[in-house]
Amino acid sequence: LTVSAGALDASAASLVKTSVIQAASDDATFGGITNMLTLTHTTTGTASDGIGAGILLQTENTATSTVDTVAINAVLHTAASDISSLQLKVNDGTGLQNVALFRLDATSRIFSALQVDAGMSVAGGFTLTSGSLSTSGGALTAGAMTGDGLTSTNGAILRVTDAFTTSTTTALTLQHRAAGADGIGSTILFQASSSDNNVVALDGVFSSYGTKAGQLSVRIANPNTAGSLTTVMTVDTSYLYSRAPIKEEVFSVARSALPGTPTMGSSPLHKGVLVVTNDGGATNPDLTSSCNSPNDDGRALTIINTSGSAMTVTYAGGSKAISNNDAARFICYGGSAYAFN
Helix, strand or coil: CCCCCCCCCCCCHCCCCCCCCCCCCCCCCCCCCCCEEEEECCCCCCCCCCCCEEEEEECCCCCCCCCEEEEEECCCCCHHEEEEEEEEEECCCCCCEEEEEEECCCCEEEEEEECCCCCCCCCCCCCCCCCCCCCCCCCCCCCCCCCCCCCCCCCCCCCCCCCCCCCCCCCCCCCCCCCCCCCCCEEEEEEEEECHHHHHEEEEEEECCCCCEEEEEEEECCHHHHHEEEEEEEEEECEECCCCCCCCCEEEEEEEHHHCCCCCCCCCCEEEEEEEEEECCCCCCEEECCCCCCCCCCEEEEEECCCCCCCEECCEEEEEEEECCCEEEEEECCCEECCCC
């Protein structure tokens, strides 16, 4: 049957009663596809991106008007290279709107735009190769989001932004839902290298679940035990605990090269431990104006004298004599340095 112009119009009474249009094929193909319907769209002009063929489904509404309900469109996304896409549109009351768009790239990855209000379950995994994954008016949740599924080539693996211009906003929330008990919490784990080596972990826990007292712990990789993390600091509302010795950097300087009026916030005195070596010099440092308040408050300096002779260190309100092969410690407070011992 060929219709070269006009339309083919038939009523249900003149066709098979089980459906308005029905096609059947009995052929020798038993392990492949037989095309039961072919829809072709050609143009009298030059085809360009977006040309395609569609199926439009219509129905009658309560006002006896015929309205578009669903459209299924097959489109050449890139007409020059025959890259196609499948579009699915539904009517939201104002007209047909895109709800899904599917196409493949050269490596058979699926590019899709899909809006889901009732929920979606993906058993095989979900990969976002470009664009962004966003939520509006709701929350984005997942049973597990692993590094294999969150990758980046521009340095930003996970980025959370908002449009607020005042105050602060919660950019990332980690929830551990289990029976309440002391020690329950969540961890941010930093890993590096192709072997996923642990580097640093931040633990946020309830030190006392009954009083809802929070606690933050910092764990870092222990070079003496491969793969293990050692707690180096624990902070709660009242105290800062150091669970491992804090190693201060040692810096050596010759007695004659020691600045006469050094600043504890700059090299070499910001190093923590200053070893003054013997080169025949006799410089005596003056720490009276060595501290900048409040930036340097709490900064400490240990001076170890190995110069071969005694030295005198002047500080706020006095001076400190350090014999050869002896040491003294100084600390900044209120813009001035004070002898610690």
